Amino acid sequence: MKSISRATIGLTSSVSVLGVVLLAVLVYCCIHFWQAKQQEETANRALHAVEHLLLKPTSEYSPEDVKHGLEEVLGGQGRTQARVVDSRGNRMFGPEVFFNGEGSIREFSQVFETELPQLQAKRVELAVSTVDDERFLNFISGIFASSIVLWILVSVLISMRLIRLVLRPINRLTERIHNLGPRSLDVVLDDHKAPLELRPFIDGFNRLLGQLRENREQLKLFNSNVAHELNTPLSSLTISHELLQRRKLIEGEDLQKIVGDHLDELDRMARIIRSMLFLANANQGRKLQLQPVPSLRQLVVSVAEYLEQLAEDRDLRITVKSDATVEAETELIKRAVSNLLSNAIRYAQANTEITVHITLEAERVWIKVSNEGPTIDPLKLNRLFEPFFRAEEGRSDTGSNHGLGLAIVAAIAKLHGGDVFASSENQVTVIGFSIQTKRQSASG
Structure with missing residues (x-):
């Protein structure tokens, strides 16, 4: 797997180099465009000068004067050379081959009519040498290429330095985490100085x-x-x-x-x-074997009948209120209800009633068992579903109560996507669990 630092260096370097290359291309194109405009302006000035000379009225210049003037204008000095061609395409003035065929040129031409019958000029052809412009562009290209190579090296060095600075707190944090062990879990990482x-x-x-x-x-x-x-x-x-x-x-x-x-x-x-x-x-996330439970009330009643003798020994009555239809693993629900009822029978006051409430809330069916008895300390109430925890002082009745009943209820609720509930006040304790289901209905 590629490291973050290398990937970041490569990305930042690529982006910066791409930006420099785009800037260089833009500058190169601007210079090339400016040179082309300069060449066009030079050619237009020469063409206008020739046109002005050839289109003079005959009253001002004789044909010989016009020819002499053309020779002066089309002298072919410097970057520009021109020639005049008659209507039959024959060269009248100027070189036969521009710049003796050496170097790069850019040609321009213009057609016009003259009033001098002796001068049958028809078209002016003009050539502008681009050798100096190309040399300048090549020089600029070399500078840009060298600058890009240098910028690649500089950007890589800068990126490496920045990445080290950015990763420094991460490396420190990683080192602290590596030093943690089973005996150092009490350590709390300080984030005040962290980014x-x-x-x-x-x-x-x-x-x-x-x-x-x-x-x-x-x-x-x-x-x-x-x-x-x-x-x-x-x-x-x-x-x-x-x-x-x-x-x-x-x-x-x-x-x-x-x-x-x-x-x-x-x-x-x-x-x-x-x-x-x-x-x-x-x-570990045991897979459930779900099956329809058409009447949750009937299931609870069957469990209550099984525990009826224990309840009668303490003069307790069990009633079930409401009903619901769910999809669940029947044996697990029976076990959870049995644990709740056994817990209520164990701690309920004699000659009282234990009530099982079946209610619907959103997509959950709640089964809550309430009994009258000693109020449980709120600090202990939150620990009722911990394994081996008992709310009563001491370990009396350990033969039939090993402290795992409510922990099993919580595990069954979790398997069914539900939760647990416990409250105790005014000598009434309510403990229950929920089942998450999409198929549910209720009746009074």
Whole structure:
């Protein structure tokens, strides 16, 4: 790939040389035009002098006087030579060959009638030598050619110098970027001394560094949470197996209880791993298998019926309002709705109602789940969709809640071109997501 500096030098040099060449051609044409005009004026003066002499009335000059005057006018000295030809084309006065056939000439002629019967002059032929003019043009052409070659060298040197000055801040910026590493992401590039043209790039790069810093912190937190979530069941399994080694014989209900606890811990680890794999695939842009969903309300109701027993255990009622038709991957929508309802059941106050609102806004269908319960701190509200984040203090109920439910909801919404929503005030919390679709309708 050609470098910017070389391309710029070539472009600026070509443009400047082209300008000089055009100027030289223009000056050359002007000089040539001026010389042609001078030649025409010289020829016209000579022709007028001859015509004036030959057309004199006979009362003023005798034919001999006219011939003598013609010889003086047509002496053929200097740059101009002339001859007079009669009506039969015979030369009367002047040279037979202009300038003895040497050098370049420009010929002019004029026809006229004379009143002298003895002088049957019919036409005057005039030649102007252009040798000196051509020499001058050749001299000018040589000067122009030398000037163009010199200007090419000068323009290249000037362009190289200017390019170095222009690229100096870019080279400094490039050097600073090369020095950045995983441990120096906290550095912010200073744009106060940078040229105005580079400031948008520096601002964008600083924003990118900020996103990298944020992603790094999220990755650290994610790794810490993963280690914690997997360490708890692994520690429990390790302790249980150590107890089994110490006790030689375990039978009956004790054995069943230990095996059941082991299965619960293994199931918990399996669910965490499956959720993490789903998030990884979703972040890589997993391709959706879209299919028409004629009634989003019916889909939500089917999920609510599946969770009905959990809701009844806490005296909770689930209602679904409105309906919509969408195109989506049904199983993913069911999973997102299930996570939202499970979250609402977990934190809703007993003997209250959980409401699922299905609304249309522009080209998006929103599914929002509201429940009555403790108001969530606004600072924590913005982090609800982060992996392993829990709004409640401590890590209670970790057996059934591993903190990935709402993160999965956000990933499903992103796959469907939608977004997530969360609000909490006056002991009412609303959490939901949207689906972007072109095929949609609503009914009350």
